[in-house]
Amino acid sequence: MKIEDNIETFNSLVKRRGFIWGPSPEIYGGLAGFYSYGPAGMALKNNILNLFRQELRYFGFGEVECPTIMPEIVWIASGHLDRFIDPVIKCDKCSTLYRADRFLQEQLPDQLIDGLSFKEMENLIQQNNLSCPKCDTPLNKIEEYNLMLKTQVGNDVTAYLRPETATTTYLLFNRLDQDARRQYPIKIYQFGKAYRNEISPRQGVLRVRAFDQFELQLFISKQQEMEFEDYEEIKKNTLPLLDWKNQEKNFYKPEIISLEDAINKNILKKPAFAYCLYISYYLTIILGIPEELIRFRQHSLNERAHYADDAWDLEINTRQFGWVEICGVHDRTDYDLKRHAEFSKQNFEVNMNPETEFKEIPQVLEIAFGIDRIIYTLLETTFYVEEGRINLRLSPALAPNTVAVFPLVKNKENIRNLALKIHRNLLENRINSFFDAAGSIGKRYRRQDEIGTTYCITIDYESLKDNSVTIRFRDSMEQERVNINDLVDMLRKKFRNSK
Ligand SMILES: [Zn+2]
Numbered sequence: 001m002k003i004e005d006n007i008e009t010f011n012s013l014v015k016r017r018g019f020i021w022g023p024s025p026e027i028y029g030g031l032a033g034f035y036s037y038g039p040a041g042m043a044l045k046n047n048i049l050n051l052f053r054q055e056l057r058y059f060g061f062g063e064v065e066c067p068t069i070m071p072e073i074v075w076i077a078s079g080h081l082d083r084f085i086d087p088v089i090k091c092d093k094c095s096t097l098y099r100a101d102r103f104l105q106e107q108l109p110d111q112l113i114d115g116l117s118f119k120e121m122e123n124l125i126q127q128n129n130l131s132c133p134k135c136d137t138p139l140n141k142i143e144e145y146n147l148m149l150k151t152q153v154g155n156d157v158t159a160y161l162r163p164e165t166a167t168t169t170y171l172l173f174n175r176l177d178q179d180a181r182r183q184y185p186i187k188i189y190q191f192g193k194a195y196r197n198e199i200s201p202r203q204g205v206l207r208v209r210a211f212d213q214f215e216l217q218l219f220i221s222k223q224q225e226m227e228f229e230d231y232e233e234i235k236k237n238t239l240p241l242l243d244w245k246n247q248e249k250n251f252y253k254p255e256i257i258s259l260e261d262a263i264n265k266n267i268l269k270k271p272a273f274a275y276c277l278y279i280s281y282y283l284t285i286i287l288g289i290p291e292e293l294i295r296f297r298q299h300s301l302n303e304r305a306h307y308a309d310d311a312w313d314l315e316i317n318t319r320q321f322g323w324v325e326i327c328g329v330h331d332r333t334d335y336d337l338k339r340h341a342e343f344s345k346q347n348f349e350v351n352m353n354p355e356t357e358f359k360e361i362p363q364v365l366e367i368a369f370g371i372d373r374i375i376y377t378l379l380e381t382t383f384y385v386e387e388g389r390i391n392l393r394l395s396p397a398l399a400p401n402t403v404a405v406f407p408l409v410k411n412k413e414n415i416r417n418l419a420l421k422i423h424r425n426l427l428e429n430r431i432n433s434f435f436d437a438a439g440s441i442g443k444r445y446r447r448q449d450e451i452g453t454t455y456c457i458t459i460d461y462e463s464l465k466d467n468s469v470t471i472r473f474r475d476s477m478e479q480e481r482v483n484i485n486d487l488v489d490m491l492r493k494k495f496r497n498s499k
Contacts, residue, residue: 007320010383011204013390017451019044019379020205033201033209035372040451043400043432044375045212049191051397052214052283059230059279061187061216064176066168068193072158075148077343078167078336080160083306085144087118088199089125091132099199100142104130115302118142147196149209161195165215166366170336173362176219177350184352184362185220185228185272191371203321205372212371216279219337219362220272221352231271234278235260240291241312243267244298254295273310273331273365280314280327280367287374288395289381293317296329307335316377326373332364382452393475394452396495401434401453403491406444408460410437419459422469422484429488449474454498455491 014020018038023030037045053063075081087100100121105113107130113121122142124130131138149161162168169190180186191214201207220228240254241262257267259274268274277296284294299311314327338361341348349359382393396402403426407419416437426433434453436444441458448456456472463469469487472479482490 006383006385009385009390010320010380013383013392013450014379017447019451020375033198033207035205035208040400041375044378044394044398045371047398047400048287048371048374048378049214051286055283055286056189056216059187061189064169064172064188064190065192066165066172066190068162068168068195069151069153069159070162070168070171071153072160073343074167074171075160077339078170079339080148080163080167081146084148084163085146086199087121087142088145089139089142091135091137091139093137094132094135096132096134097145097199098139099145115300117302145199147198149195149197162193163196164194164368165190165192165213166217166368167336169215169217170340170364173219173337173340173348174346182350182352182354185218185224186362187216187218189214189216205376206321206324208372214369214371216276216367216369218272218276218365220365221360222363223353225270225272225363225365228270228272228275231259231275234275235263235271237278237281239277239281240295241267242295242297244300247297247300254297269310270331273329276329276365276367277312280329280369283369284314284316284326284374287378287398288393289316289378293381295323297323305330305332307333309333316381318377318380320380324373324377325370326377327367327369330366330368332366334361334363336364337361389446389449391449391474392452394454396454396498399452399454400432401448401451402432402495403455403457404434404436404444404448404453406441406456406458407437408441408458412461414464415459415461418463422457422459422487426488426491431488431491445472455494457487 017040019041020035021038022035023032024034024036025031089098089100089103101113104111104121104124108124108128111124122140125139129138148163151159151161153159169188176186176188191212193210194213195210198207198209201209236258238256238258240256242252242254259268259278262268263271263274281294285291293316295315296312297315299313304311309331311328311330313325314329315323315325318324337348341361348361350362351357351359352362378394379392384391384393405419405423405426407416409415419437420435423433423435436447445456452474454474458470458472460470467485468481468483470479471482
């Protein structure tokens with residue numbers, strides 16, 4: 001089977017099996033950049049969130065939730081109204097709007113466009129006499145296009161839908177400071193919707209106008225950034241790091257290096273930042289994304305935000321879109337809290353070291369995951385076609401159904417009743433079971449393989465006599481006869497081993 005066939009099959013599976021539908025609303029033709037999740041997609045998303053929340057409790061993080069709409073002053077202070085812009089080129093004749101960096105990358109595939117200034121991009125347009133692909137009119141000026149979605153609250157309050165969760169978390173700082181009883185660093189995260197008015201969203205769920213973010217912050221002192229207790233526990237772990245210096249030399253193979261070595265070689269500056277890279281890597285690995293498809297790419301000075309001290313993207317190598325960023329790790333310094341202190345006239349200077357009187361505004365280290373991108377890359381990297389059989393190799397903790405229960409035949413009442421009893425017993429034991437009595441047994445297996453169900457259990461005539469069932473394993477397709485009374489224990493044991 002050719003790779004393109006596989007991608008076609010994959011894209012159709014995502015819709016056909018109820019993971020992601022859209023653009024929404026489909027019956028009205030769809031609005032670009034907006035998608036809906038079907039039952040399988042929602043189950044997968046919830047399983048990812050459950051896993052993340054469990055793990056973050058272990059690392060000592062607390063969770064908050066803030067409104068998705070905030071008044072204008074917030075976005076003036078955060079700098080989004082000034083700086084959250086994309087460069088665009090507008091055709092003078094047909095008024096088509098192009099996103100300048102993407103347009104240039106398509107027209108000049110050999111040029112490095114990332115990180116160029118507006119002026120540098122304008123020069124490239126002129127040097128290469130680029131014109132509008134639709135009407136052939138020469139293009140020239142690059143303009144600013146703000147990505148914020150504006151709305152009105154009540155009669156006269158101008159507000160914006162948040163373009164990230166992070167800013168709304170910073171606004172809670174004095175509350176968090178009290179809540180944590182001034183124990184630093186404060187570790188916090190927020191999950192929720194964010195909105196960006198992309199000019200022409202493409203690439204399906206990778207670039208959307210409404211999306212789920214999962215953003216973690218450390219509020220930390222300057223001293224703690226350099227002497228961080230948690231770092232000592234994780235510094236021997238190795239990560240695939242591709243620093244900016246190597247990219248400049250057109251060298252794109254990441255170096256597998258321990259965090260300790262990365263600090264010693266000055267690839268990373270701060271142990272607390274290294275810890276953040278580790279957390280983001282750990283949360284990616286436990287989803288089951290293969291190590292060899294992961295790299296951390298450091299931003300160039302041009303690419304990173306003007307206030308950021310360091311920034312790395314965690315990227316996954318996909319078949320359909322190449323390297324895709326699923327997470328950004330940013331050293332935001334004290335920029336955000338300083339700005340919000342200034343605009344709100346609050347004092348955010350706190351004493352973070354009980355042994356001294358010294359007061360400072362905390363530094364912010366941030367780990368920003370895009371949940372939709374995680375879902376896309378996870379589906380793609382676990383998708384296999386083997387001899388015509390589609391198999392989604394999701395881990396049992398993430399699969400929409402852990403177990404599916406089938407009565408062999410539909411119209412034999414005692415087989416059906418026993419199957420239902422087993423199904424309900426699994427649910428009562430908190431094992432995600434799905435009951436399916438419709439269609440041939442082969443088709444039922446195939447349906448479950450396609451959404452990654454780890455185990456299928458079939459109840460047949462024999463089951464009525466010997467109280468046993470057939471359990472079939474998704475990846476090996478091996479079958480085993482198991483006593484009904486042992487089923488729950490056996491499945492529990494299997495989950496533990498698969499974690
Ligand atoms: Zn045109």
